Amino acid sequence: MSTRFDALAQLYEESFELPWRRDLESYTVLGLLGDLAGASVLDLGCGSGDYCRALRRAGAGRVVGYDTSEGMIEHASRRESREALGIEYTTTPPPAGSFDVVLGVYVLPYAEDYRALTELCALAGRALRDGGRFVTLPVNPDFDPRPDYYARYGFRLYDAEPRSDASRVTLELVFSAYHEVVTARHWSRPTLVKALTEAGFTGIDWPGYRVSPDGRGTHGPDFWSPYLHRPHAALITAVSS
Template identity: 40%
Template sequence: MTDQFATLGQEYDQTQELPFVQYLEMPGVLPVIGDVTGLSVLDVGCGSGLYTRLLKRRGARRVVGLDRSAGMVDHAREQERRDPIGAEYVLRDASDTAGLGTFDLVFGAYVLPYAATFGHLAEMCRGLADALTPSGRLVTLVANEDFSDEPGWYSPYGLGLRSRNGRGDGAPLVLTVSAGDSGFSVEAYHWREETYARALRGAGFTAPEWSDMAPSEEGVQRYGAEHWQAYLSRPHARIVSCTKA
């Protein structure tokens, strides 16, 4: 499988500076995650370790970042060497969590959309469930099935999202991110909410709960409420949370 993230470590780091991430994504995701003090957390699809480090600094007892990109894991480990906070990183697919121990919380930012087939999606969901303690929680971000295909819709937020072949399950998606003076594009796959729910329930999770992100008060003050309206009307991603039954 081609590692489309292999050389994107620096660019991926720059995404944390995007106003979208600072004022919309994080303020939307962190309240759903809740207090992680003393918890063990697995950050699946950790990329360069943005949320891995953040959750460790917010009081998690143990945090492990997992990613199938060797380039991303190497970059995240280098970050840990330069600024040690006690985060661990492993090179694996989300479907392979055996031997890592069990966790109170599994978080995944945009990891499930990289499943190219329903079979792989189901395997990933089973891997996430296997990593959780009984009644452990999964919180993850996935592409919104009702995202806007209109050119430029998400450009005010440094994003772009388009479908290559309609909106059916498994249709390729292209996500573009513009961060600072650089940018990158990666390919993921479209799945309907009912398909995600079927894969999650099949893996032993409760029925998923869906929620949308909202800008922080600081984000509204800095950019104005109108700036966020286009995104809020057709978000490119949604938050899904569920519990291991």
């Protein structure tokens, strides 16, 4: 079944080239994943396939993009047919124990209740081999509440209701000709850790972000400092046991 995200593929592709995504987010994520040579990687909630392509170019041996949005998968598959990177895209849940790494960027924020949150974590856990790694980016439980705090990066973020587990958060993507509003969910650190633990994950860690040398040189520390102080998304790494 199509979702409202079907029409957003082009926006998401263009957002991947914004400085904070290119020089901070994806730079940090790929750095955390390390050497991917020969690794089998699942991009959970792959959207338009931006991270799938980055993972493949980083040397991953097998990359599978999974999303429930048929429109996103169709868009990503059209690009794959042109670029022939060897990426697989699917709307079918991944088989158990098939991957060394699962990446879930902005997936957990779309769990509308705790049951859905644990199901997403369990899906990632099932897909991994024992000892496999899960890297995911939820809404930062401590994001800055001022709506314009992140405006310089191309978006606004604010609480749509009092902050608590599963409370609604509004994300406005405002860059180029775009102004798209997305509703996400806030989850506290203890609740995220609980859900991951129940899914069989251990070694849960919350690393910080790093800015690429090009990003530091182009924009300077004053540009990056607000985001590094209060990022809008947290980073979580965990190990499947």
